[in-house]
Protein backbone atom coordinates (compact mmCIF):
# COMPACT_ATOMS: atom_id res chain seq x y z
CA UNK A 1 0.00 0.00 0.00
CA UNK A 2 1.30 3.44 -0.95
CA UNK A 3 0.16 6.13 1.51
CA UNK A 4 0.55 9.90 1.21
CA UNK A 5 0.56 11.76 4.54
CA UNK A 6 0.10 15.52 4.95
CA UNK A 7 1.29 17.42 8.02
CA UNK A 8 4.34 15.24 8.77
CA UNK A 9 6.05 18.17 10.47
CA UNK A 10 3.26 18.09 13.05
CA UNK A 11 2.33 15.71 15.85
CA UNK A 12 0.10 13.16 14.15
CA UNK A 13 1.57 13.05 10.64
CA UNK A 14 4.98 12.28 12.13
CA UNK A 15 3.67 9.22 13.97
CA UNK A 16 1.57 8.00 11.04
CA UNK A 17 4.72 7.92 8.88
CA UNK A 18 6.60 5.87 11.49
CA UNK A 19 3.66 3.49 11.83
CA UNK A 20 3.58 2.97 8.05
CA UNK A 21 7.30 2.22 8.03
CA UNK A 22 6.92 -0.20 10.95
CA UNK A 23 4.28 -2.13 9.00
CA UNK A 24 6.22 -2.20 5.75
CA UNK A 25 4.00 0.21 3.81
CA UNK A 26 5.33 2.84 1.44
CA UNK A 27 4.84 6.24 3.10
CA UNK A 28 5.35 9.59 1.36
CA UNK A 29 5.27 12.57 3.69
CA UNK A 30 4.50 16.21 3.00
CA UNK A 31 4.20 19.53 4.73
CA UNK A 32 4.49 23.20 3.87
CA UNK A 33 8.24 23.57 4.46
CA UNK A 34 10.78 22.75 1.76
CA UNK A 35 12.29 19.84 3.65
CA UNK A 36 11.18 17.66 6.57
CA UNK A 37 11.23 19.84 9.69
CA UNK A 38 10.13 17.54 12.50
CA UNK A 39 12.25 16.27 15.39
CA UNK A 40 15.41 14.40 14.39
CA UNK A 41 15.79 11.42 16.69
CA UNK A 42 16.67 8.68 14.26
CA UNK A 43 13.13 7.46 13.46
CA UNK A 44 11.98 6.30 10.02
CA UNK A 45 10.07 9.45 9.05
CA UNK A 46 13.33 11.43 8.79
CA UNK A 47 14.56 9.25 5.91
CA UNK A 48 11.28 8.54 4.16
CA UNK A 49 10.36 10.36 0.92
CA UNK A 50 9.16 13.92 1.51
CA UNK A 51 7.41 16.32 -0.86
CA UNK A 52 6.76 19.99 -0.14
CA UNK A 53 3.10 20.77 -0.72
CA UNK A 54 1.03 23.77 0.34
CA UNK A 55 -2.47 22.35 0.60
CA UNK A 56 -4.00 25.75 -0.18
CA UNK A 57 -2.42 25.63 -3.64
CA UNK A 58 -4.89 23.54 -5.68
CA UNK A 59 -2.48 23.22 -8.62
CA UNK A 60 0.32 21.91 -6.46
CA UNK A 61 -2.00 19.44 -4.69
CA UNK A 62 -3.19 18.13 -8.07
CA UNK A 63 0.35 17.82 -9.49
CA UNK A 64 1.77 16.09 -6.44
CA UNK A 65 -1.06 13.63 -5.78
CA UNK A 66 -1.64 12.81 -9.44
CA UNK A 67 2.03 11.95 -9.86
CA UNK A 68 2.34 9.98 -6.58
CA UNK A 69 -0.96 8.11 -7.15
CA UNK A 70 -1.31 6.85 -3.58
CA UNK A 71 -3.74 4.16 -2.47
CA UNK A 72 -4.66 6.35 0.50
CA UNK A 73 -4.11 9.90 1.76
CA UNK A 74 -3.96 10.50 5.52
CA UNK A 75 -4.63 14.21 5.76
CA UNK A 76 -3.17 15.51 9.05
CA UNK A 77 -2.14 19.03 7.95
CA UNK A 78 -4.25 21.80 9.44
CA UNK A 79 -4.28 25.20 11.09
CA UNK A 80 -4.46 24.06 14.74
CA UNK A 81 -3.88 27.30 16.69
CA UNK A 82 -7.44 27.62 18.00
CA UNK A 83 -7.22 31.03 19.70
CA UNK A 84 -5.15 32.66 16.94
CA UNK A 85 -7.77 31.51 14.45
CA UNK A 86 -10.19 34.03 15.98
CA UNK A 87 -8.08 37.01 14.86
CA UNK A 88 -9.79 38.87 12.04
CA UNK A 89 -6.62 39.00 9.96
CA UNK A 90 -6.01 35.21 10.25
CA UNK A 91 -9.46 33.94 9.39
CA UNK A 92 -9.00 33.82 5.61
CA UNK A 93 -5.88 31.71 6.04
CA UNK A 94 -7.55 29.38 8.55
CA UNK A 95 -10.39 28.88 6.10
CA UNK A 96 -7.96 28.39 3.18
CA UNK A 97 -6.03 25.69 5.06
CA UNK A 98 -8.76 23.78 6.91
CA UNK A 99 -11.69 24.05 4.52
CA UNK A 100 -10.42 24.87 1.00
CA UNK A 101 -7.14 22.94 1.51
CA UNK A 102 -9.07 19.84 2.53
CA UNK A 103 -11.37 20.26 -0.48
CA UNK A 104 -8.32 20.47 -2.77
CA UNK A 105 -7.13 17.11 -1.48
CA UNK A 106 -10.58 15.47 -1.61
CA UNK A 107 -11.08 16.56 -5.23
CA UNK A 108 -7.88 14.85 -6.34
CA UNK A 109 -8.64 11.75 -4.23
CA UNK A 110 -11.86 11.46 -6.18
CA UNK A 111 -10.07 11.82 -9.52
CA UNK A 112 -7.43 9.21 -8.72
CA UNK A 113 -9.92 7.00 -6.80
CA UNK A 114 -7.95 6.73 -3.57
CA UNK A 115 -9.05 6.43 0.07
CA UNK A 116 -8.89 9.55 2.22
CA UNK A 117 -8.60 9.93 5.98
CA UNK A 118 -9.53 13.36 7.34
CA UNK A 119 -8.81 14.24 10.95
CA UNK A 120 -11.44 16.38 12.57
CA UNK A 121 -12.38 17.57 16.02
CA UNK A 122 -14.91 17.55 18.86
CA UNK A 123 -15.15 21.32 18.18
CA UNK A 124 -17.69 20.69 15.39
CA UNK A 125 -20.21 20.31 18.26
CA UNK A 126 -21.26 23.03 20.69
CA UNK A 127 -20.67 20.94 23.81
CA UNK A 128 -24.11 21.28 25.36
CA UNK A 129 -25.42 18.54 27.66
CA UNK A 130 -23.49 15.64 29.11
CA UNK A 131 -24.25 12.83 26.64
CA UNK A 132 -21.30 11.60 24.57
CA UNK A 133 -21.52 12.71 20.92
CA UNK A 134 -22.06 9.89 18.42
CA UNK A 135 -19.93 9.99 15.26
CA UNK A 136 -22.97 10.05 12.97
CA UNK A 137 -24.73 12.83 14.91
CA UNK A 138 -25.36 15.76 12.55
CA UNK A 139 -26.19 18.42 15.18
CA UNK A 140 -23.19 20.52 14.25
CA UNK A 141 -22.82 23.89 15.88
CA UNK A 142 -19.17 24.90 16.17
CA UNK A 143 -18.43 27.65 18.70
CA UNK A 144 -15.23 28.96 17.13
CA UNK A 145 -13.56 29.68 13.79
CA UNK A 146 -11.31 26.62 13.98
CA UNK A 147 -14.35 24.35 14.52
CA UNK A 148 -16.28 26.00 11.68
CA UNK A 149 -13.45 25.54 9.21
CA UNK A 150 -12.81 21.92 10.27
CA UNK A 151 -16.52 21.22 9.79
CA UNK A 152 -16.36 22.66 6.27
CA UNK A 153 -13.44 20.33 5.66
CA UNK A 154 -15.57 17.38 6.79
CA UNK A 155 -18.39 18.43 4.49
CA UNK A 156 -16.05 18.70 1.50
CA UNK A 157 -14.74 15.18 2.15
CA UNK A 158 -18.11 13.51 2.74
CA UNK A 159 -19.71 15.46 -0.14
CA UNK A 160 -17.07 14.53 -2.72
CA UNK A 161 -16.00 11.04 -1.73
CA UNK A 162 -17.32 7.61 -0.92
CA UNK A 163 -14.03 6.08 0.24
CA UNK A 164 -13.43 8.31 3.24
CA UNK A 165 -12.80 8.07 6.95
CA UNK A 166 -13.60 11.19 8.96
CA UNK A 167 -12.02 10.64 12.36
CA UNK A 168 -12.76 13.14 15.13
CA UNK A 169 -10.15 13.33 17.85
CA UNK A 170 -9.55 15.62 20.83
CA UNK A 171 -6.91 16.89 23.27
CA UNK A 172 -4.05 15.64 21.11
CA UNK A 173 -0.51 15.06 22.35
CA UNK A 174 2.47 13.66 20.49
CA UNK A 175 6.22 13.74 20.41
CA UNK A 176 6.52 16.10 17.47
CA UNK A 177 4.92 19.34 18.62
CA UNK A 178 3.47 21.50 21.37
CA UNK A 179 0.55 20.27 23.44
CA UNK A 180 -1.13 20.50 26.86
CA UNK A 181 1.28 18.09 28.59
CA UNK A 182 4.36 19.97 27.41
CA UNK A 183 2.80 23.30 28.40
CA UNK A 184 1.91 21.98 31.87
CA UNK A 185 5.42 20.59 32.44
CA UNK A 186 6.98 23.91 31.41
CA UNK A 187 4.62 25.98 33.57
CA UNK A 188 4.99 23.59 36.51
CA UNK A 189 8.72 24.23 36.55
CA UNK A 190 8.29 28.00 36.68
CA UNK A 191 5.39 28.32 39.13
CA UNK A 192 4.33 26.85 42.45
CA UNK A 193 0.61 27.21 41.75
CA UNK A 194 -1.35 26.54 38.54
CA UNK A 195 -5.07 26.89 37.82
CA UNK A 196 -6.66 24.40 35.43
CA UNK A 197 -10.29 24.20 34.30
CA UNK A 198 -12.54 21.48 35.68
CA UNK A 199 -15.70 21.89 33.60
CA UNK A 200 -14.54 21.05 30.08
CA UNK A 201 -14.84 17.28 29.85
CA UNK A 202 -13.30 14.98 27.24
CA UNK A 203 -10.49 12.47 26.68
CA UNK A 204 -6.91 12.87 25.48
CA UNK A 205 -5.53 11.32 22.28
CA UNK A 206 -1.92 10.14 22.00
CA UNK A 207 -0.83 10.39 18.37
CA UNK A 208 1.36 7.28 18.64
CA UNK A 209 -1.72 5.19 19.56
CA UNK A 210 -3.99 6.91 17.04
CA UNK A 211 -1.50 6.30 14.19
CA UNK A 212 -1.93 2.54 14.68
CA UNK A 213 -5.71 2.85 14.39
CA UNK A 214 -5.56 5.06 11.28
CA UNK A 215 -3.36 2.54 9.47
CA UNK A 216 -5.72 -0.25 10.59
CA UNK A 217 -8.56 1.76 9.06
CA UNK A 218 -6.99 2.24 5.64
CA UNK A 219 -6.44 -1.51 5.44
CA UNK A 220 -10.26 -1.84 5.38
CA UNK A 221 -13.21 -0.52 3.44
CA UNK A 222 -15.19 0.34 6.58
CA UNK A 223 -15.70 3.94 5.54
CA UNK A 224 -17.56 6.66 7.40
CA UNK A 225 -17.44 8.89 10.44
CA UNK A 226 -15.59 7.77 13.60
CA UNK A 227 -14.61 9.12 16.98
CA UNK A 228 -11.23 8.05 18.34
CA UNK A 229 -9.44 9.05 21.54
CA UNK A 230 -7.65 7.06 24.21
CA UNK A 231 -9.81 5.00 26.58
CA UNK A 232 -10.02 5.37 30.36
CA UNK A 233 -13.15 7.45 30.84
CA UNK A 234 -14.09 11.09 30.44
CA UNK A 235 -12.04 13.60 32.43
CA UNK A 236 -11.51 17.33 32.86
CA UNK A 237 -8.35 19.26 31.94
CA UNK A 238 -7.79 19.52 35.71
CA UNK A 239 -7.86 15.69 36.07
CA UNK A 240 -5.49 15.45 33.11
CA UNK A 241 -3.01 17.90 34.66
CA UNK A 242 -3.12 16.23 38.08
CA UNK A 243 -2.29 12.84 36.55
CA UNK A 244 0.54 14.26 34.41
CA UNK A 245 2.16 15.87 37.48
CA UNK A 246 1.55 12.78 39.62
CA UNK A 247 3.35 10.57 37.12
CA UNK A 248 6.12 13.11 36.54
CA UNK A 249 6.78 13.33 40.30
CA UNK A 250 6.75 9.54 40.54
CA UNK A 251 9.37 9.41 37.78
CA UNK A 252 11.76 11.31 40.04
CA UNK A 253 10.82 14.97 39.55
CA UNK A 254 9.96 16.38 42.98
CA UNK A 255 9.37 19.86 41.49
CA UNK A 256 6.00 18.49 40.29
CA UNK A 257 4.87 16.85 43.55
CA UNK A 258 2.08 18.23 45.75
CA UNK A 259 4.58 19.79 48.16
CA UNK A 260 6.13 21.95 45.45
CA UNK A 261 3.23 22.54 43.08
CA UNK A 262 -0.40 23.30 43.87
CA UNK A 263 -2.91 22.52 41.10
CA UNK A 264 -6.07 24.56 41.60
CA UNK A 265 -9.32 23.39 40.05
CA UNK A 266 -11.35 26.29 38.55
CA UNK A 267 -14.35 26.73 36.27
CA UNK A 268 -13.90 28.11 32.77
CA UNK A 269 -15.63 31.28 33.99
CA UNK A 270 -13.23 31.63 36.92
CA UNK A 271 -10.25 30.97 34.65
CA UNK A 272 -11.22 33.94 32.50
CA UNK A 273 -11.73 34.66 28.86
CA UNK A 274 -9.85 32.95 26.08
CA UNK A 275 -10.24 34.25 22.54
CA UNK A 276 -11.99 31.14 21.25
CA UNK A 277 -15.02 29.67 23.01
CA UNK A 278 -14.58 25.96 23.75
CA UNK A 279 -17.21 23.25 24.28
CA UNK A 280 -17.87 22.03 27.84
CA UNK A 281 -19.00 18.60 26.72
CA UNK A 282 -16.33 17.05 24.49
CA UNK A 283 -17.29 13.48 25.37
CA UNK A 284 -16.88 11.48 22.15
CA UNK A 285 -18.70 8.15 21.85
CA UNK A 286 -16.27 5.62 20.41
CA UNK A 287 -18.49 2.53 20.36
CA UNK A 288 -18.59 2.57 16.52
CA UNK A 289 -14.91 1.59 16.50
CA UNK A 290 -15.68 -1.67 18.30
CA UNK A 291 -18.85 -2.25 16.29
CA UNK A 292 -16.65 -2.22 13.18
CA UNK A 293 -14.00 -4.51 14.64
CA UNK A 294 -11.33 -1.86 15.28
CA UNK A 295 -9.07 -2.20 18.30
CA UNK A 296 -9.59 0.63 20.79
CA UNK A 297 -6.74 2.85 21.95
CA UNK A 298 -5.15 2.13 25.36
CA UNK A 299 -6.05 3.96 28.58
CA UNK A 300 -4.96 7.61 28.50
CA UNK A 301 -3.02 7.18 31.79
CA UNK A 302 -0.93 4.49 30.16
CA UNK A 303 -0.44 6.78 27.15
CA UNK A 304 0.77 9.57 29.46
CA UNK A 305 3.27 7.18 31.08
CA UNK A 306 4.68 6.13 27.69
CA UNK A 307 4.73 9.73 26.49
CA UNK A 308 6.67 10.96 29.53
CA UNK A 309 9.17 8.16 28.87
CA UNK A 310 9.49 9.25 25.24
CA UNK A 311 10.10 12.83 26.41
CA UNK A 312 12.90 11.39 28.58
CA UNK A 313 11.56 13.42 31.46
Ligand SMILES: NC(=O)c1ccc[n+]([C@@H]2O[C@H](COP(=O)([O-])OP(=O)(O)OC[C@H]3O[C@@H](n4cnc5c(N)ncnc54)[C@H](OP(=O)(O)O)[C@@H]3O)[C@@H](O)[C@H]2O)c1
Pocket residue numbers: 006007008009010011012013030031032053054055056075076077078079080097101119120121122150169170171172173176177
Ligand atom coordinates in the same frame (compact mmCIF):
# COMPACT_ATOMS: atom_id res chain seq x y z
N1 LIG B 1 -3.95 19.28 18.22
C1 LIG B 1 -5.16 18.99 18.71
O1 LIG B 1 -5.43 19.09 19.92
C2 LIG B 1 -6.24 18.47 17.78
C3 LIG B 1 -7.53 18.23 18.30
C4 LIG B 1 -8.51 17.74 17.44
C5 LIG B 1 -8.23 17.53 16.10
N2 LIG B 1 -7.00 17.80 15.63
C6 LIG B 1 -6.73 17.58 14.18
O2 LIG B 1 -5.78 16.53 14.05
C7 LIG B 1 -4.92 16.76 12.93
C8 LIG B 1 -3.47 16.65 13.36
O3 LIG B 1 -3.22 17.60 14.39
P1 LIG B 1 -1.74 17.88 14.93
O4 LIG B 1 -1.86 18.28 16.36
O5 LIG B 1 -0.84 16.78 14.51
O6 LIG B 1 -1.40 19.19 14.07
P2 LIG B 1 -0.04 20.05 14.06
O7 LIG B 1 0.95 19.43 14.98
O8 LIG B 1 -0.42 21.47 14.22
O9 LIG B 1 0.48 19.80 12.56
C9 LIG B 1 -0.18 20.34 11.45
C10 LIG B 1 0.84 20.51 10.34
O10 LIG B 1 0.16 21.04 9.19
C11 LIG B 1 1.03 22.00 8.61
N3 LIG B 1 0.34 22.94 7.73
C12 LIG B 1 -0.30 24.09 8.10
N4 LIG B 1 -0.71 24.75 7.00
C13 LIG B 1 -0.34 23.99 5.92
C14 LIG B 1 -0.49 24.16 4.51
N5 LIG B 1 -1.09 25.24 3.98
N6 LIG B 1 0.02 23.19 3.70
C15 LIG B 1 0.66 22.12 4.22
N7 LIG B 1 0.83 21.91 5.55
C16 LIG B 1 0.34 22.85 6.38
C17 LIG B 1 1.63 22.69 9.82
O11 LIG B 1 2.77 23.44 9.45
P3 LIG B 1 3.11 24.78 10.31
O12 LIG B 1 3.27 24.33 11.72
O13 LIG B 1 4.37 25.26 9.67
O14 LIG B 1 1.93 25.70 10.13
C18 LIG B 1 1.96 21.50 10.71
O15 LIG B 1 3.21 20.94 10.41
C19 LIG B 1 -5.36 18.12 12.37
O16 LIG B 1 -6.24 17.92 11.31
C20 LIG B 1 -6.09 18.78 13.52
O17 LIG B 1 -7.07 19.70 13.06
C21 LIG B 1 -5.99 18.25 16.43
